[in-house]
Amino acid sequence: MSENVGRWLRDEIENAILSNEFAPGARLDEMVLANRFGVSRTPVREALMQLDAIGLIEIRPRRGAVVIDPGPHRIYEMFEVMAELEGLAGSLAARRLDTASREAIMAAHGRCEQSASAGDTDAYYYNNEEFHNAIYAASRSDFLEQQCAQLHRRLRPYRRLQLRVRNRLATSFSEHCAIVDAIFAGDGDEARRLLRGHVGIQGERFSDLVASMASR
């Protein structure tokens, strides 16, 4: 629990949204939330204002807050931007790689290998996140790292769905290998290209995602 209740609530509600406990379209009643967390409406409202500013919910004047439903098309657009930012991060990482970043990427990559060969989707999901975070950090651009991490968090639930697609786990890991090679070889353009392909959801990967979203 953070030092101030508003911030804590923001994280709490954000997690609830991202873990789909508060589904898209759901109404967020201030009193209900206040009772649930044992606080007054004031910090709840502050948390909601922040989530509105981030774009996770929408507050319609005098009509309350609802969880935004991005819809398949919007999600596609978000992955498109994510792919671009990750590509930039990869190209910068290739150029600026230092020992510490290199080892962080290696370590996360190793953990991905383990969970991938074990076929452990949940473990891979977490290790994969660490792997990508390591690349963001290796870009040595604080702002880019921040933007990537924020968008990554927002796309987390959909990334998770993606991993459930047949063979996606093995494919993902082999893509990681190529990405690591490019970064370690200092080939920024190649790292960018590979990461764009790895993160973006062109063609059938988009339909796969829509299908798994519908079947939920």
Add this chain to the structure above:
Amino acid sequence: MSENVGRWLRDEIENAILSNEFAPGARLDEMVLANRFGVSRTPVREALMQLDAIGLIEIRPRRGAVVIDPGPHRIYEMFEVMAELEGLAGSLAARRLDTASREAIMAAHGRCEQSASAGDTDAYYYNNEEFHNAIYAASRSDFLEQQCAQLHRRLRPYRRLQLRVRNRLATSFSEHCAIVDAIFAGDGDEARRLLRGHVGIQGERFSDLVASMASR
């Protein structure tokens, strides 16, 4: 004045920050703001929470809100990301261009030409913004358009400084011409490349910016 005071205050304070009335590092006293705008502390706090979420200010627990000072390095990083996003917008615009977008870009481009040839820096500043917004819209990606517009707003004061550098106005416009050609020709890669170069502040353009920031 928007329908609810909190949102209105957010815009008001945001503008004050972006127009440098509230300089980086300045403390934002809730009571002072409340009195200035003739409201109570509650909506002021809500506005501040939102600005904190966006990243314009920082609220340190029990110590109040201060305007974030990005510093030259962080600004460079932000331009780097901006360049990447604009590049993506340009490449999408080239692929997806329709008549309405084409005309919007043409119109804004025409206005840029007028203010550039007239040497009117302020007019060019506004026309330039319209030109870039037209490209964001032409990408036909709502999310990308939104991200670009938000980052563009945040970098606005620095873009303005940049225009004051000698010959930058003419250079900027000639770059616009090439960008328009590439987009209209449907050459996405070229549009991306040109926009990256146009927006990014590599090499001497970065030092120029730092110099004009210091001399203020």
Add this chain to the structure above:
DNA sequence: AAGGTTATTCTTGTATACACGATAATTGAC
């Protein structure tokens, strides 16, 4: 019985009150 209108209730928006913590100021000691 169905549709519209009015009244009631419920929720949000804003203000105010109170408590706690941080910073600043004043006083005392060395």
Add this chain to the structure above:
DNA sequence: GTCAATTATCGTGTATACAAGAATAACCTT
């Protein structure tokens, strides 16, 4: 005279109260 400690003041954090608008339910009219 300077530094430290204690106290006072000021500002933030949270709760509560009140007002106004929106949703809903009930009632009347046709």
